Amino acid sequence: MRITYVFVLLLFCSCTNNKFYSYVYDYDTGKPLKNVLVTVNGVVTATDSTGFFTSNIKSNADCVILLQKEEYAVKKIYRKPDSLGMFSKRNLNKHKIYLFKKESDFSNKRH
Numbered sequence: 001m002r003i004t005y006v007f008v009l010l011l012f013c014s015c016t017n018n019k020f021y022s023y024v025y026d027y028d029t030g031k032p033l034k035n036v037l038v039t040v041n042g043v044v045t046a047t048d049s050t051g052f053f054t055s056n057i058k059s060n061a062d063c064v065i066l067l068q069k070e071e072y073a074v075k076k077i078y079r080k081p082d083s084l085g086m087f088s089k090r091n092l093n094k095h096k097i098y099l100f101k102k103e104s105d106f107s108n109k110r111h
Contacts, residue, residue, distance in 0.1 A: 021054040023047075024067060027098040036099070039066040065097075072099040 024033045024047050032051025037044060040055040041064055047053045057063050063079040075097070 018058075019054060019056050021052065022095045022097055023051045024053070024097045024099060025051055026072075027100045033069060033072075033099060036067055036069040036072075039068075040064070067097060067099060069099060071102060073102050075099055 024036045024038070025031065026033055032047070032049070034047055034049045034051065036047040036051070036053070038046060038053045038055070041057055041061070043055060045053050045055055060081055062081070065077040065079065067075045067077075077097070
């Protein structure tokens with residue numbers, strides 16, 4: 001019976017989600033951007049007044065983050081899990097993302 005509980009626990013842990021969060025800023029002013037539509041693997045959320053957003057993803061899945069706001073160039077970010085199949089705090093959490101205005105010289109270049 002104990003082996004069954006251990007198996008169920010391991011199965012449950014392998015299906016958990018990672019919660020990550022980030023902040024979105026205007027590149028030119030450095031100010032946080034509110035109401036940026038953030039789509040993470042098809043799930044849509046928006047930044048708050050401090051530019052903050054949070055989302056859940058499967059721990060072993062690739063992550064595609066799409067950021068959209070009127071007057072700003074669309075930004076797409078691809079992330080892969082680290083060697084443990086997780087998104088480490090270092091590569092995703094507290095990550096600062098900057099958006100460029102559409103008329104900016106940088107908005108037409110790949111980042």
